[in-house]
Amino acid sequence: MSVIKVTILCSSQRHPIFSFLQQWMEKRSNIHTVELLTDINKISGGDFLFLISFDKLVRSEIRSRYKHTLVIHASDLPSGKGWSPHIWQILDGKNKITVTLFEAADELDAGDIWKKHHLILEGHELFDEINAKLFAIELELMDFALENFNKIKPIQQKISDDILYPKRSPEDSKLDPDKSIAEQFELMRVADTERFPCFFHFRGHRYKLILRKY
Secondary structure, X not given: OOOXXXXXXXXXXXXXXXXXXXXXXXXXXXXXXXXXXXXXXHOOOEEEEEEOOOOOOOOHHHHOOEEEEEXXXXXXXXXXXXXXXXXXXXXXXXXXXXXXXXXXXXXXXXXXXXEEEEEXXXXXXXXXXXXXXXXXXXXXXXXXXXXXOOOOOOEOOOOOOOOEEOOOOHHHHEOOOOOOHHHXXXXXXXXXXXXXXXXXXXXXXXXXXXXXXX
């Protein structure tokens, strides 16, 4: 296999997937040339640009520096475009979530599809467990792209007017103290305990709630 030059672009080192990407890079650096960046202005060009948990559209001028610019999105595209799609789907009660590898385009989540994989949850997993399963699939799809790019026949997305998931904010982790744990369990289990922990207001004070298994 010839050496492939790969750039991975992630929004922040604080994102939970960043350490997984570091491990992926370290394991493949003896075969390929791999760089992991958070600053789009530092990319130079190469064979593959992976946009992994990168929250901005990348203009065509940047994408043209690479042979392939690929995105991984946790929904069954063209359905479920937008941000944090697996979180919104879990909140809707879904435990089977499609993860899509596709080409970046000028429009949000609109490029041609390379491959789909399924994330299967049992309904009890907490944030870190969900991440571990999802990130394993994302890294597998990245490997698939590198190993099969010369055999892939991308499939064009069909036009869809499906819901566009909005960006999540810290306020989306707000609990209602008058509701039961069972009623709010999905919200509690998907909350990022470091960046967007669950919280509630009660008797004039704000409280943070961290859910852990033991």
